[in-house]
Amino acid sequence: MTGIHTLNQIIADAASAPSAHNTQPWSPRMIGDGAAVELRVSRKRTLPASDPTGRDTLLGLGAWLEAFSVSAAAHGVDFEVEVLPALADPEAIVHARSDEPVLRIELREAGGGPGADSVDGAMNVRASVGAGVSATGTGTHSQGTAADTPGSGSAPAGGAEPVPSAGPDSDRQLLASRRTVRGDLAPAKGLVIELANALPAWLRLVPVDADDLRHFSALGTADTLREPAIARELAHWLRLHPSHPRYDVDGLNNKVLGVPALVSRLASAFTRKRRLREAAVRVVAPVGELWRRVLLEVPVSAAGEDAPAAAAAFVLVADTKLLDLGSGADATRVLNSPLGLSPERVLEAGQALMRLWLLASARGAAFSPASEIIDSSLAQGELRYRLGLSRRDVPLFITRVGVPKDPNPPRAPRR
Ligand SMILES: Cc1cc2nc3c(=O)[nH]c(=O)nc-3n(C[C@H](O)[C@H](O)[C@H](O)COP(=O)(O)O)c2cc1C
Numbered sequence: 311m312t313g314i315h316t317l318n319q320i321i322a323d324a325a326s327a328p329s330a331h332n333t334q335p336w337s338p339r340m341i342g343d344g345a346a347v348e349l350r351v352s353r354k355r356t357l358p359a360s361d362p363t364g365r366d367t368l369l370g371l372g373a374w375l376e377a378f379s380v381s382a383a384a385h386g387v388d389f390e391v392e393v394l395p396a397l398a399d400p401e402a403i404v405h406a407r408s409d410e411p412v413l414r415i416e417l418r419e420a421g422g423g424p425g426a427d428s429v430d431g432a433m434n435v436r437a438s439v440g441a442g443v444s445a446t447g448t449g450t451h452s453q454g455t456a457a458d459t460p461g462s463g464s465a466p467a468g469g470a471e472p473v474p475s476a477g478p479d480s481d482r483q484l485l486a487s488r489r490t491v492r493g494d495l496a497p498a499k500g501l502v503i504e505l506a507n508a509l510p511a512w513l514r515l516v517p518v519d520a521d522d523l524r525h526f527s528a529l530g531t532a533d534t535l536r537e538p539a540i541a542r543e544l545a546h547w548l549r550l551h552p553s554h555p556r557y558d559v560d561g562l563n564n565k566v567l568g569v570p571a572l573v574s575r576l577a578s579a580f581t582r583k584r585r586l587r588e589a590a591v592r593v594v595a596p597v598g599e600l601w602r603r604v605l606l607e608v609p610v611s612a613a614g615e616d617a618p619a620a621a622a623a624f625v626l627v628a629d630t631k632l633l634d635l636g637s638g639a640d641a642t643r644v645l646n647s648p649l650g651l652s653p654e655r656v657l658e659a660g661q662a663l664m665r666l667w668l669l670a671s672a673r674g675a676a677f678s679p680a681s682e683i684i685d686s687s688l689a690q691g692e693l694r695y696r697l698g699l700s701r702r703d704v705p706l707f708i709t710r711v712g713v714p715k716d717p718n719p720p721r722a723p724r725r
Contacts, residue, residue, distance in 0.1 A: 312344040312345075312385075312387050314344050316385050316387065317340060317347070317387075319385065320385055320387065321378070323378070323485050324338070324374050324375075324377040325377075325725075326377055326486060326724070327370065327373040327377040328370065328373055328488070328490060329366075329374075330357060330360075330361060330366035331357060331360075331543075331547040331561060332561050332562055332722045333357065333367075333370070333547065333560065333561075334352070334355060334725060335351050335352055335355040335356055335367050335370050335371065336350075336352060336374045337351065337352035337355075338350075339411075344417060345416070345417060346414060346415060346416045346417060347378075347414075348411035348413070349374070349375075349411060349415065350402075350408075350410070350411050351367065351402050353406050353407070355406055355560075356403070356404060356405065356406040357543055358404050359537065359540045359542070359543045360540045360543050361404070361685070362404060362648070363404070363648040363649045364403035364404040364649070365649055365656055365684075366681065368397075368649075368656035368657050368660060369657075369659060369663055369706065371412065371413070371657055371660060372656065372657040372660015372662075373660045373663060374660075375391065375657065375660070375661055376662075377664060379661075380481050380484075380668070381481075387418075389415050389416060390415070390418070391415055391416075392413065392415075392416065393412075393413060394412055394414060395410075396408055396411060397412040397653045398652070398653045403653065484668050488667050488671045489714060489719055489721075490678065490722065491676045491678050491716070491719045492568050492678055493678075493716060494714070495622065495676065495678060495710055495711070495712025495713060495714060496712050496713045496715060497713075498675040498711065498712050498713050501670060501675055501711060501712075502515055502711060503621075504669070504673075505666045505669060505711075508665065508666065508669055510662065511629075511632055512628060512629050512632040512633050512655075513626060513659060513662055514626075514629060515624040515626060516624060516625045517621030517623070517624050518623040518625060518693075518708065519613070520623060520710075522693075522696060523623045523680060523683075525605065526680075526692060526696075527680040527682060527689075528601070528605055529602065529686065529688060529692065530680070530685060530690075531682050532598045532599075532601035532602035532605060533602050533682075533687075533689055534598075534685050535595070535597075535598035536598040536602065537595075538592075538595055540685075541591045541594050541598075542587065545580065545581045545590065545591070546581075548561060548562055548563075548567075549561045549562065549564070550569060550574040550577050550578040551564065551574060551575060554581075559723055559724075559725045560723060560724070561723075562722070563723065565720040566719075566720050566721070602688070606688075610692050610695065610696055611696070612695060612696060612698055622710055622711065623680075624708070624709065624711065625693070625706075625708045626662075626663060626706045626708070627699065627703050627704065627705050628655065628656075628704040628706055629702060629703055629704075630644075630645065630651060630702045630703070631700075633655065635652075649704070650704045651704050659706050659707075663706075663707055670711055674713055675712055676711070676712070676713070676714045676719065677710070677711055678709060678710040678711070678712075680708050680709065680710070681707070683708050684705050684706070684707070684708060690705060693705065693708075
């Protein structure tokens with residue numbers, strides 16, 4: 311049985327995972343004396359307005375599971391993951407109103423001690439690239455067993471170069487050094503190609519031009535902020551002044567957002583006082599509408615085939631043509647669902663996303679996501695057209711990637 315101290319450390323490491331608005335939607339509960347961990351979605355820690363399909367929550371849970379996996383391997387702990395029916399329940403994933411666990415993690419002592427599954431000193435992150443939770447419905451799934459997709463398995467899918475590592479402890483350090491930044495990024499040449507090579511075949515990275523990203527991000531922001539519920543939700547998770555009671559707990563603070571002190575001091579009251587917040591939401595909506603109309607005047611044309619070698623941004627896309635969606639009604643149900651993908655697959659994509667984020671960290675690079683492009687159906691539609699995505703392609707995540715100009719960017723807090 312895994313010691314409680316060890317398991318607590320693994321759970322603490324897993325909490326370093328990224329999540330939209332830093333909501334930290336995971337709620338792990340130890341069962342028995344460390345025999346298993348049940349994972350629930352934490353109440354009030356989802357984004358029903360801006361994430362109505364639950365995509366971001368599922369990606370965050372997948373990232374949590376991958377961080378758990380990296381730390382467990384470093385501690386010599388093996389485990390099996392059982393995907394539970396609640397993972398497909400919007401009451402749990404979108405509204406966080408269910409007490410049902412979504413995952414059960416059964417723990418076992420690993421054979422070879424800490425870091426046993428490191429490959430010739432290469433970090434566990436790399437060794438697990440391509441592995442994921444099997445996605446064929448609920449049942450017992452082994453962490454690291456091949457998913458039923460081409461290119462997946464316990465070995466890297468695309469032959470990425472081994473990443474030097476001093477061992478399992480450095481894998482835990484890598485979890486701690488993962489960065490999200492909002493400021494300037496210097497190009498990390500060849501990184502997007504390297505990251506793309508580390509994915510299973512059904513997931514791919516589509517490079518995005520920097521100017522396109524700026525345009526679509528502005529369009530997505532303008533479009534989504536027209537929705538009062540989305541603006542309200544964002545305001546709820548902003549902590550613009552240290553006097554905010556949850557400044558060091560969760561959400562997005564002025565430091566991580568890089569908001570200048572004076573602006574954040576002035577804006578802080580608008581995020582905290584209900585009446586001011588409602589007034590701000592009423593002002594933001596027409597401004598968003600106007601901004602959106604201006605941006606729609608900018609012509610967008612379909613981009614050429616050639617992927618820029620020095621790509622500084624990418625979209626993570628799931629290709630449902632390469633997935634076994636079942637037959638007849640099952641496939642139709644998945645394709646017509648708001649996500650266009652089964653929840654298990656989005657969870658798996660979250661695991662893959664975390665591996666990419668850590669691989670980027672190992673290269674000294676960071677991500678700067680722009681989910682508003684996917685959240686806005688308008689911006690997503692234009693992005694799809696520009697990139698030539700087909701109806702069976704599901705964009706899941708979009709980010710700039712590069713080396714932060716600030717060598718020590720501020721870290722988001724954890725509860
Ligand atoms: C699915 C997902 C979507 C995200 N979308 C955005 C985004 O649109 N804009 C942004 O600045 N950060 C985004 N982030 C990053 C989170 O804000 C960040 O992970 C969180 O604040 C915790 O900070 P950390 O990654 O530095 O630990 C996203 C993260 C995830 C997992």
